[in-house]
Amino acid sequence: MKVDNELLxxxxxxxxxxxxxxxxxxxxxxxxxxxxxxxxxxNLNERTRAWWVMTAVFALALATGGIGSVVLFAFSSFLxxxxxxxxxxxxxxxxxxxxxxxxxxxxxxxxxxxxxxxPVFVIFIPVxxxxxxxxxxxxxxxxxxxxxxxxxxxxxxxICVYCLSHAPALLTLLKIPGYExxxxxxxxxxxxxCELSDVMQYVFGKLFGRHQVAPTVSPGKTWExxxxxxxxxxxxxxxxxxxxxxxxxxxxxxxxLTCLMGFGGGLVMxxxxxxxxxxxxxxxxxxxxxxxxxxxxxxxxxxIFFHVTRYYFA
Amino acid sequence: xxxxxxxxxxxxxxxxxxRWQGCEPNLNRRIxxxxxxxxxxxxxxxxxxxxxxxxxxxxxxxxxYWTAGPIRRYFAQRxxxxxxxxxxxxxxxxxxxxxxxxxxxxxxxxILFPEGGRHPGPDPVEFKSGLYHLAxxxxxxxxxxxxxxxxxxxxxKGELLPVPLICSVTFGEPIRLEENEHRNDFLARARAAxxxxxxx
Numbered sequence: 001m002k003v004d005n006e007l008l009x010x011x012x013x014x015x016x017x018x019x020x021x022x023x024x025x026x027x028x029x030x031x032x033x034x035x036x037x038x039x040x041x042x043n044l045n046e047r048t049r050a051w052w053v054m055t056a057v058f059a060l061a062l063a064t065g066g067i068g069s070v071v072l073f074a075f076s077s078f079l080x081x082x083x084x085x086x087x088x089x090x091x092x093x094x095x096x097x098x099x100x101x102x103x104x105x106x107x108x109x110x111x112x113x114x115x116x117x118x119p120v121f122v123i124f125i126p127v128x129x130x131x132x133x134x135x136x137x138x139x140x141x142x143x144x145x146x147x148x149x150x151x152x153x154x155x156x157x158x159i160c161v162y163c164l165s166h167a168p169a170l171l172t173l174l175k176i177p178g179y180e181x182x183x184x185x186x187x188x189x190x191x192x193x194c195e196l197s198d199v200m201q202y203v204f205g206k207l208f209g210r211h212q213v214a215p216t217v218s219p220g221k222t223w224e225x226x227x228x229x230x231x232x233x234x235x236x237x238x239x240x241x242x243x244x245x246x247x248x249x250x251x252x253x254x255x256x257l258t259c260l261m262g263f264g265g266g267l268v269m270x271x272x273x274x275x276x277x278x279x280x281x282x283x284x285x286x287x288x289x290x291x292x293x294x295x296x297x298x299x300x301x302x303x304i305f306f307h308v309t310r311y312y313f314a
Numbered sequence: 315x316x317x318x319x320x321x322x323x324x325x326x327x328x329x330x331x332x333r334w335q336g337c338e339p340n341l342n343r344r345i346x347x348x349x350x351x352x353x354x355x356x357x358x359x360x361x362x363x364x365x366x367x368x369x370x371x372x373x374x375x376x377x378x379y380w381t382a383g384p385i386r387r388y389f390a391q392r393x394x395x396x397x398x399x400x401x402x403x404x405x406x407x408x409x410x411x412x413x414x415x416x417x418x419x420x421x422x423x424x425i426l427f428p429e430g431g432r433h434p435g436p437d438p439v440e441f442k443s444g445l446y447h448l449a450x451x452x453x454x455x456x457x458x459x460x461x462x463x464x465x466x467x468x469x470x471k472g473e474l475l476p477v478p479l480i481c482s483v484t485f486g487e488p489i490r491l492e493e494n495e496h497r498n499d500f501l502a503r504a505r506a507a508x509x510x511x512x513x514x
Binding site for chain 1: 329331434464467470473475477478479480
């Protein structure tokens with residue numbers, strides 16, 4: 001994959017947005033504010049700083065020409081699965097099952113991806129792992145809450161490994177006519193839209209949020225935030241069509257799809273957190289919480305984005 | 315060098331976050347006493363201490379277990395510099411309390427698991443009397459309760475390979491042996507101090 005001008009432009013867009021965010025945060029932090037407002041601004045600035053770091057890591061990984069991105073996502077899957085299973089009640093009988101999940105299933109999925117073995121990549125976890133993990137747990141002999149335990153482990157592996165692996169799959173498993181060797185931009189575009197949608201929903205929610213979408217699940221999500229955030233992201237997504245194999249209208253549609261799946265992902269993962277009685281999945285990323293707090297939308301949007309693109313464009 | 319690398323590795327594997335809830339890390343002579351369910355317990359507390367404290371803090375471990383085989387002996391003596399004690403047949407000449415007191419007189423703090431072995435349950439079982447006798451012999455030492463959470467899932471008893479789940483190490487408010495406090499009252503209070511850290 002060569003580094004072309006369009007990729008630099010995409011990076012320019014992100015650096016510009018982050019620059020604006022840093023500037024606004026800096027101006028706000030110099031104003032007289034109430035305690036709660038100051039906490040919000042501090043959190044906002046922490047988030048922006050973390051975004052600079054995440055953008056740099058992502059861009060560097062992409063610059064290696066593929067392998068860096070695959071390793072980065074594999075590592076992210078590993079950390080996400082770790083956060084997920086930490087909050088999932090399991091029993092001693094699941095110990096070796098979890099060992100397989102962490103050290104065999106997770107790396108294997110990314111090896112399949114790197115060697116572009118598409119037919120196995122798509123069924124490895126939903127079929128082979130799905131059948132193997134409960135066998136391993138049953139062999140350990142503990143029957144208490146058996147179905148519940150195996151279902152939770154499988155679910156964690158599906159979300160954190162299978163679903164997330166579809167993002168770097170955009171690099172290796174898509175052959176789009178007329179877009180050869182340019183897939184790096186598509187991955188960049190997808191991650192940008194997905195994360196931008198989160199950020200825009202947060203910003204619009206903070207500014208105009210009144211009516212909650214799902215008060216019992218996630219009190220922070222509002223209709224104003226959702227509609228405003230999605231509209232803004234779709235507009236930006238449409239404007240970035242030149243970096244993708246899509247026309248402007250198609251790009252708007254793909255952005256909308258990404259935003260809606262991402263929103264759904266945030267909602268589902270919030271429901272799990274709420275049930276487990278925690279606010280964040282972890283403490284890995286300062287200001288944001290755990291890895292899964294940032295990856296939840298990506299996990300839900302990646303497989304759909306990948307398959308729609310593959311079906312209609314490849 | 316090897317030690318700090320190893321400590322880093324342990325923190326990475328267990329994701330262990332130290333929470334200094336009831337006290338600050340300092341160089342006072344202390345006895346850290348904790349619940350015990352995994353072979354990783356001692357190394358994890360050791361690894362989450364700041365480097366200066368790590369050098370002067372020694373875990374107390376069973377001689378019978380940690381001298382069985384060259385690998386265990388290497389880790390016990392060279393890496394973690396443990397205080398190895400006789401737990402099976404203590405005699406007047408081979409008194410584990412003496413070994414612990416000697417180590418503390420050399421300026422070390424200790425990590426102690428007063429249950430006397432690994433127990434898988436969420437709460438620690440009744441404490442053995444060693445902590446009481448030690449507290450009596452070293453009255454100026456701070457007794458710091460420590461709660462280890464999730465380590466029984468990382469490496470349960472009987473398993474060889476760890477699973478990298480995220481653990482926490484919570485340090486509570488130091489307690490002391492009160493004057494004329496009865497042994498069983500003190501041990502129950504010490505145990506409750508560990509359990510109470512879970513609710514916070």
